[in-house]
Amino acid sequence: MTDKIRIATTSLAGCFGCHMSFLDIDERLLELIEHVEFDRSPLTDIEHCGSCDIGLIEGGVCNSENVHVLREFREHCKILVAVGACAINGGLPAMRNFVPLEECLNESYMTGIGIENPQIPNDPELPLLLDKVRPIHEIVKIDYFLPGCPPSADVFWKFLTDLLAGQEPSLTYELLRYD
Amino acid sequence: MTQTFMLDGLAIPFEDGQTIMEAAIAAGHYIPHLCYHPDFTPYGSCKLCNVNVNGKICAACTFPAMAGQTVISESEEQNRDRQRITQMLFVEGNHFCPSCEKSGNCQLQGVAYHLKMTDDHFNHQFPHREIDASHPDILIDFNRCIFCALCVRASQEEDGKAVFAISGRGINKRLIINSDSGQLKDSELTVNDRATHICPTGAILIKHTAYQVPIGDRQFDHHSISEVSMDQDSSAP
Numbered sequence: 001m002t003d004k005i006r007i008a009t010t011s012l013a014g015c016f017g018c019h020m021s022f023l024d025i026d027e028r029l030l031e032l033i034e035h036v037e038f039d040r041s042p043l044t045d046i047e048h049c050g051s052c053d054i055g056l057i058e059g060g061v062c063n064s065e066n067v068h069v070l071r072e073f074r075e076h077c078k079i080l081v082a083v084g085a086c087a088i089n090g091g092l093p094a095m096r097n098f099v100p101l102e103e104c105l106n107e108s109y110m111t112g113i114g115i116e117n118p119q120i121p122n123d124p125e126l127p128l129l130l131d132k133v134r135p136i137h138e139i140v141k142i143d144y145f146l147p148g149c150p151p152s153a154d155v156f157w158k159f160l161t162d163l164l165a166g167q168e169p170s171l172t173y174e175l176l177r178y179d
Numbered sequence: 180m181t182q183t184f185m186l187d188g189l190a191i192p193f194e195d196g197q198t199i200m201e202a203a204i205a206a207g208h209y210i211p212h213l214c215y216h217p218d219f220t221p222y223g224s225c226k227l228c229n230v231n232v233n234g235k236i237c238a239a240c241t242f243p244a245m246a247g248q249t250v251i252s253e254s255e256e257q258n259r260d261r262q263r264i265t266q267m268l269f270v271e272g273n274h275f276c277p278s279c280e281k282s283g284n285c286q287l288q289g290v291a292y293h294l295k296m297t298d299d300h301f302n303h304q305f306p307h308r309e310i311d312a313s314h315p316d317i318l319i320d321f322n323r324c325i326f327c328a329l330c331v332r333a334s335q336e337e338d339g340k341a342v343f344a345i346s347g348r349g350i351n352k353r354l355i356i357n358s359d360s361g362q363l364k365d366s367e368l369t370v371n372d373r374a375t376h377i378c379p380t381g382a383i384l385i386k387h388t389a390y391q392v393p394i395g396d397r398q399f400d401h402h403s404i405s406e407v408s409m410d411q412d413s414s415a416p
């Protein structure tokens with residue numbers, strides 16, 4: 001039990017598509033679970049990351065909370081992995097980088113179509129937005145990158161089975177995709 | 180007697196006036212490239228074709244083949260440099276492949292796959308660039324331009340029009356359009372021009388043709404650019 005590999009996962013500025021794709025390994029999950037145990041993850045509801053072997057990060061960073069979570073993962077995970085296009089280059093959320101933040105907020109909460117009771121949310125509980133969405137390697141050191149939008153289930157499988165077998169993970173030509 | 184130089188330990192024959200790139204392709208050897216095209220004057224801007232010639236780094240697409248040269252192309256060092264250059268091309272523009280209609284058929288992406296690039300390494304510059312959708316048949320997304328000047332050369336050398344030019348330096352470098360308004364719709368570009376079809380990336384696109392090839396059947400889905408480009412470059416007139 002205790003010598004199982006511990007994996008933590010999180011979605012920052014992502015859409016959970018990478019997590020869904022991870023679950024697409026389907027029945028191979030049963031084999032995986034023989035060797036691994038999940039720590040903090042949307043799959044477990046554990047709130048804070050304990051000491052882990054592998055951290056899988058989906059999404060880039062778009063707000064202050066993302067930065068804290070990313071740093072927590074880096075602190076506790078021996079191997080930190082950027083999973084998917086958004087973690088690697090900001091992805092779709094980073095397309096807001098070309099619009100000033102104030103304009104984004106105005107459009108979403110003040111002047112956009114169908115808005116009732118317009119006001120920009122300012123509850124102190126809400127994390128502050130960063131001026132730009134950033135890929136995670138710009139904030140902490142990342143050990144491996146799994147491209148794809150999302151990376152296919154086979155990418156997760158190849159990567160994790162390589163690591164579990166104690167070999168340097170590598171993707172075949174067919175598995176390396178940016179879309 | 181045929182003259183030869185050595186490329187990665189193999190004797191490559193060449194004719195006077197040929198570049199290292201031309202001789203290598205004629206002999207069936209791929210050297211990664213983006214701005215080189217057999218139909219147009221070599222331009223030497225992308226530096227992806229960098230090779231080690233007798234200890235010095237040269238662009239294979241512009242450097243003349245000479246007897247007795249020892250050229251190294253497929254070394255770890257050369258390919259690491261190429262990967263860094265490709266990463267720079269990615270972060271200097273805005274390349275969101277999942278939302279790009281050229282994805283799967285894009286040579287920049289193809290070269291990155293060939294070099295096994297999994298990340299962009301550098302900080303992203305997220306430069307602010309516009310889209311010109313003014314033309315009825317053709318769209319330009321400047322976010323994806325890598326300044327290879329293939330459209331510039333194709334328009335001048337083949338179409339006889341000079342629709343495009345590259346202006347500015349560094350991060351302010353831009354592809355500009357030769358028309359009074361600066362917009363594509365007022366230029367001489369037509370959908371049948373060679374310049375319209377030459378772009379290696381998703382910067383120049385023909386409207387109403389997007390996403391017609393399903394994922395799995397696209398150019399680089401199963402075949403590396405090293406194979407695809409050898410087929411194309413060596414069959415070119």
Ligand code: SF4
Nearest residue numbers: 274276279282285381
């Ligand atoms: S031009 Fe090529 S590299 Fe750039 S976004 Fe499109 S597919 Fe990706």
Ligand code: SF4
Nearest residue numbers: 324325327328330378
């Ligand atoms: S638009 Fe395309 S062909 Fe023209 S310079 Fe840019 S990348 Fe090259």
Ligand code: FES
Nearest residue numbers: 212223225226240
């Ligand atoms: S192909 Fe030689 S510099 Fe671009």
